[in-house]
Amino acid sequence: MLGQAYKMLLVGAMIVLGILIVINIIRSVLGPGISDRIIAVNMIGTVIIMLIAILSLYLDESYLVDVCLIYAMISFLSVVVLCKVYTGVYLQRKNMQADLGAVEDNLRRQEERAAEDTAGETGSGAGTEAGESMAAGAERQTADEKTAPGSGAARRQKEVR
Amino acid sequence: MVWEWIRFIAVAVLLLVGMFFEVLAVFGVQKFKKALNRMHAAAMGDTLGVLFIFLGLMVMRGFTMDSLKLFLVICFFWAASPVSGHMISRLEAMTNPNLGEIGVIRTGKDAENEEDSGKENEDEGI
Numbered sequence: 001m002l003g004q005a006y007k008m009l010l011v012g013a014m015i016v017l018g019i020l021i022v023i024n025i026i027r028s029v030l031g032p033g034i035s036d037r038i039i040a041v042n043m044i045g046t047v048i049i050m051l052i053a054i055l056s057l058y059l060d061e062s063y064l065v066d067v068c069l070i071y072a073m074i075s076f077l078s079v080v081v082l083c084k085v086y087t088g089v090y091l092q093r094k095n096m097q098a099d100l101g102a103v104e105d106n107l108r109r110q111e112e113r114a115a116e117d118t119a120g121e122t123g124s125g126a127g128t129e130a131g132e133s134m135a136a137g138a139e140r141q142t143a144d145e146k147t148a149p150g151s152g153a154a155r156r157q158k159e160v161r
Numbered sequence: 162m163v164w165e166w167i168r169f170i171a172v173a174v175l176l177l178v179g180m181f182f183e184v185l186a187v188f189g190v191q192k193f194k195k196a197l198n199r200m201h202a203a204a205m206g207d208t209l210g211v212l213f214i215f216l217g218l219m220v221m222r223g224f225t226m227d228s229l230k231l232f233l234v235i236c237f238f239w240a241a242s243p244v245s246g247h248m249i250s251r252l253e254a255m256t257n258p259n260l261g262e263i264g265v266i267r268t269g270k271d272a273e274n275e276e277d278s279g280k281e282n283e284d285e286g287i
Contacts, residue, residue: 002165002166002169005169006169006172006221009169009172009173009176013176013180013214016180016183016184017180017183020183020184020187023187023191024187024190027190027191033196033253033256033257034252034256035196035200035249035252035253035256035257036196036199038249038252039190039196039199039200039203039249040190042203042207042245042249043186043187043190043203043206043207046206046207046210046211046238047183049211049234049238050179050183050210050211050214050215053214053215053218053231053234054214054218056227057218057221057222062226062227065227065230065231065234066230068230068234069230069233069234069237072234072237072238072241073237073241076237076241076244076245079245079248079249080244080245080248083245083248083249083251083252084248086252086256087251087252087255087256090252090255090256
């Protein structure tokens with residue numbers, strides 16, 4: 001009689017926990033962001049640990065409690081690793097976008113400088129000595145751009161992409 | 162025999178309370194719209210639900226080695242759940258660009274008064 005009551009209680013608890021797992025799986029598929037999915041997966045782990053603990057008393061097998069403890073540790077480790085991985089992915093993507101923006105900005109400035117140099121040479125003809133040396137310094141920096149300004153910039157952009 | 166039935170009733174009450182908290186946590190995870198609110202509900206399930214269900218199983222088992230292991234599982238959860246929650250909240254705070262938008266709850270007169278002004282915020286509410 002008492003054993004029957006215990007078994008009914010444990011089976012009812014296991015059925016409820018199974019339904020909760022199904023609901024959480026639906027949430028982990030639907031969740032809009034990555035954090036929602038991680039939260040849902042973490043809750044699935046918690047519910048499964050409870051399920052294993054109840055099962056260990058239902059079957060009267062004491063080794064399932066050890067499985068439960070190890071499952072808790074692996075579930076915690078998985079959540080920590082997932083958070084670290086997605087933080088790293090986000091930071092890497094952000095850095096890549098920042099680098100692309102810097103490269104484009106640099107190319108645009110080089111084109112502007114090349115255009116200014118050509119305009120200065122045709123406009124003033126022969127400048128002073130200091131101006132000549134400064135222009136030479138700028139020329140050395142953008143030497144490869146000056147030979148083919150448009151095609152060089154386009155080629156470098158293509159390489160970056 | 163009477164004491165056995167009293168113990169059964171205690172186990173049943175503890176398991177039902179734990180089930181209640183767990184169902185409430187899952188309902189909260191489904192109901193809330195933002196990840197930080199969902200984390201709040203999930204943390205309740207991780208602490209109170211685990212505590213009551215494992216306490217019920219410990220009462221059912223009595224003073225044995227299994228009870229000690231179940232108690233260790235509770236201790237591990239209470240130590241690990243805040244850490245994982247902190248990691249998830251840091252991920253959310255880092256990756257979500259529009260975290261500062263506050264959902265507004267309107268009831269009664271305020272809803273009638275501000276119905277035309279704040280229509281774009283209605284889907285942000287909880």
